[in-house]
Amino acid sequence: MPTERFYNLPAGKKDIIREAALEEFIRVPFEKASINKIIKTAGISRGSFYTYFEDKHDVLSYIFENAAENFQSTWEASAKKNHGDLWKTIESFMDESVFNTKENFLQLVKNIIDSVQMFGVTNHLCQKISPGQFSMLRVMYQSIDKSDFKDQSIETFGMLVSMMFYEMAKGLEWYYAHPEDKEKIKKIFSQKLEIFQYGIRKQDVKS
Structure with missing residues (x-):
């Protein structure tokens, strides 16, 4: 699941990351979804992504939770x-x-x-x-x-x-x-x- 650091982000920032992930998961099957694409669309660094999530399964978990x-x-x-x-x-x-x-x-x-x-x-x-x-x-x-x-x-x-x-x-x-x-x-x-x-x-x- 996402880290505490992610949950402490402003709501607007979390929404941007969520929408970027949704866009990618809708674009291609889950196994082909690109973390790089999510990062680019969301406008965050790779380092930031990995302080928020362990992998794309964590992102999917947040989408379901949201x-x-x-x-x-x-x-x-x-x-x-x-x-x-x-x-x-x-x-x-x-x-x-x-x-x-x-x-x-x-x-x-x-x-x-x-x-x-x-x-x-x-x-x-x-x-x-x-x-x-x-x-x-x-x-x-x-x-x-x-x-x-x-x-x-x-x-x-x-x-x-x-x-x-x-x-x-x-x-x-x-x-x-x-x-x-x-x-x-x-x-x-x-x-x-x-x-x-x-x-x-x-x-x-x-x-």
Whole structure:
């Protein structure tokens, strides 16, 4: 995640760096994104960049974190509307957030998904969760009714949400290329949620 020195920058400076990174991540797949290009566009030195971030994964982490406020409010509204039902919440969230996403953000997600390093990026973000990301996870966790969960820990909830959002991102990637398949994407996503919810084994199977 970004360093404390980055977080102490004026808001305007952070916005300039964020927009420069977004421009680059939208321009090319994540693995081909150039730190030099981000530095040049943002008007900062290479030395400054590396006092703010360890690498471009850290920049991506900040972009996701920066989008958290809007994400969080959308999630909370969806959870409230669906009375804390996780499965209805996530489907509603996909309808209200994913399919109403601006095209440039769709391209950003596509470029990240297309990268051969996608698994590494996801794993990196999960292992180095920032205080802001954990705060958002806690809000999501608290908004959901977990009374019928076998494991009600926030850690397990976090893993489940990560898996569901990975599948959502894959659907978003397809939607970007084939918007006419919206209903098919929703159906397949719903089927995947059913597997997450009930598993694949027969319920009367004994260990």
